[in-house]
Amino acid sequence: MADPIHQFQIQKVVDLGAVNLPVFGHTELAITNSHIAMTAAFVAIVLFLQFVTSGAKVVPGRLQTAGESLFDMIDGVTDSIIGHDGRKYFPFVFTLFLLVLAMNLLGMFLSFTPTSQLAVTVTFAALTILLVIGVGFIKNGLGFFKLFWPMSAPLILRPVVGAIEFLSFLLRPVTLALRLFGNMLGGHVALKIFAGFVVALGAGAFVGEGLGIWGLPVAALSMVGVVAITALEFLVAFLQAFVFAVLASIYLNDVVNLGEGH
Amino acid sequence: MAAPNPHDTHATTEAEGHGSGGLPQFQTEHWAGQIGYLLVLFFVLYILIAKVFGPRLRRVMDERRDTISSAVATARQVQTEAAEQAAAAKAEVDKARADARATAAAAKARVTEEANARQAAEEAVVNARIAEAEASIGKTRDAAMANVSTIAADTTAAIVERLTGKTATAAELTAAKGAA
Numbered sequence: 392m393a394d395p396i397h398q399f400q401i402q403k404v405v406d407l408g409a410v411n412l413p414v415f416g417h418t419e420l421a422i423t424n425s426h427i428a429m430t431a432a433f434v435a436i437v438l439f440l441q442f443v444t445s446g447a448k449v450v451p452g453r454l455q456t457a458g459e460s461l462f463d464m465i466d467g468v469t470d471s472i473i474g475h476d477g478r479k480y481f482p483f484v485f486t487l488f489l490l491v492l493a494m495n496l497l498g499m500f501l502s503f504t505p506t507s508q509l510a511v512t513v514t515f516a517a518l519t520i521l522l523v524i525g526v527g528f529i530k531n532g533l534g535f536f537k538l539f540w541p542m543s544a545p546l547i548l549r550p551v552v553g554a555i556e557f558l559s560f561l562l563r564p565v566t567l568a569l570r571l572f573g574n575m576l577g578g579h580v581a582l583k584i585f586a587g588f589v590v591a592l593g594a595g596a597f598v599g600e601g602l603g604i605w606g607l608p609v610a611a612l613s614m615v616g617v618v619a620i621t622a623l624e625f626l627v628a629f630l631q632a633f634v635f636a637v638l639a640s641i642y643l644n645d646v647v648n649l650g651e652g653h
Numbered sequence: 654m655a656a657p658n659p660h661d662t663h664a665t666t667e668a669e670g671h672g673s674g675g676l677p678q679f680q681t682e683h684w685a686g687q688i689g690y691l692l693v694l695f696f697v698l699y700i701l702i703a704k705v706f707g708p709r710l711r712r713v714m715d716e717r718r719d720t721i722s723s724a725v726a727t728a729r730q731v732q733t734e735a736a737e738q739a740a741a742a743k744a745e746v747d748k749a750r751a752d753a754r755a756t757a758a759a760a761k762a763r764v765t766e767e768a769n770a771r772q773a774a775e776e777a778v779v780n781a782r783i784a785e786a787e788a789s790i791g792k793t794r795d796a797a798m799a800n801v802s803t804i805a806a807d808t809t810a811a812i813v814e815r816l817t818g819k820t821a822t823a824a825e826l827t828a829a830k831g832a833a
Contacts, residue, residue: 396676401683415685425687433694437701444709449717462710482703486695489702505691510684514691572678 395583399507399576401425425511428503432493440489461489465636472640476647480640483522487515488636491571495628498575499621506631507575509568516567519639527646537650563642567635574631578624585620588613 403421412418443458451459465485469477491506498504505511527535538560539553592606592613602609806826813821821829 400677401680401687409682412685415681417682418685419682420686421683423683423686425683426690429687429691429694433698436698440702440706444706444713447709447713449713449720451713459710459714462714482699482707485707486699486702490695490698505687507678508687509678510687511691514688514695518692518695576676576678 395580395587398502398504398579398583401508424503425505425508428497428501428505429494429511431501432490432497432505435497436489436493464633468637469640472637473644473647477640480643480647484636484639484643487519487639488632491515491635492629492632495575495632496625498579499624499628504575504579506571507579509572512568512572512575513564515571515635516564519567519635519642520564523642523646526643527649530647531649534649535646538645542650563638567638571631571635574627578620578627582617582620582624585613585616589617 402424403419404424404427405422407420407422409417409419439454439458443455446452447455462485465488466477466481469481469484471477473480494505494511498506524535527538531537539557541549541552541556544552589610592602593610594600595602596604596606596610806823809826809829810821813819813826
């Protein structure tokens, strides 16, 4: 059976040599399948937005409606979660959402999914949390630390609750990165395994290997499973992008509206 | 799966390709390249959305909202005007109806009055004629009644003469008539 992990292997397309970087250590510089998939996602987004906005009409066509509904959705998220300042952070959240969505969806069609790479999801999470910290300090100065001093809690409990808040804040980038990574990894592994069953057992039935003739019903069942999981994965691809955008908005809201009714 | 199997050899060669044998996502020698490239893409897309696509979409949507709200306002205004006109028309119709009713009532009253007057006049004429006729009838009757007593006297005289053979005097006749 085909190795379900093989699809996540980074493969060099153009090798650019190796260097030693301070944080990352030994690094292979190359244009890889990951770079190509990311570029494809990027180009797809830019083309999509260009088509949506270039001939934008007051009465929209189909593509424009699709683009506008995505726009509206994220606009609604930032507006309802962050409030009045939401528009300032809309480009960031929309960029995040579109990149994650495009990479997730592209993974359903190409053999490589960038969002199943930990390096990619960590980058998204780090960008988000660094923006949160940056905005927190710029807007509130040292008042940023009030985030870990919950005024609504009784005084005795405040250090404890504050410690928990601090820990949960530290875990935010980790959960952000791992949620997307885990969802993509798990989904694609499951797809690959079920698809592998279909081929291996189906072929085995004809050559007399594996389960023999009994492999056929199992293969058929696996086929149904593959179809169902594919549908589910499309949902997950969208949902994870949306969840990422919503969580980024929530984290931004914490520091943008710090101390306003926590 | 002890039997030599093409899938097995395939899997082993691939496992060798993975190097450490764990998830390929943990091969950190590929991290920096991906992260750096993704940051560049993210930054470029951010600029494009913030400066080009976002404002474009927002402009179109604002335009649409303005168009819709102005259209709704116009529609509302037209509706109000129509309602006003309908009210005016209704008032006009009501007034016309009231006028017509008043005219009809006036005409009816006039006609009734005229008819009554004519009827009264005709009645007076007829009554006069009746009275006249009654007067003439009475006169005729009186005359006839007067004739009746003469006829009765004559008849009596004739009967008496035939029965008795004598002619009755006028005084006897009158007395007999009075007795009868």
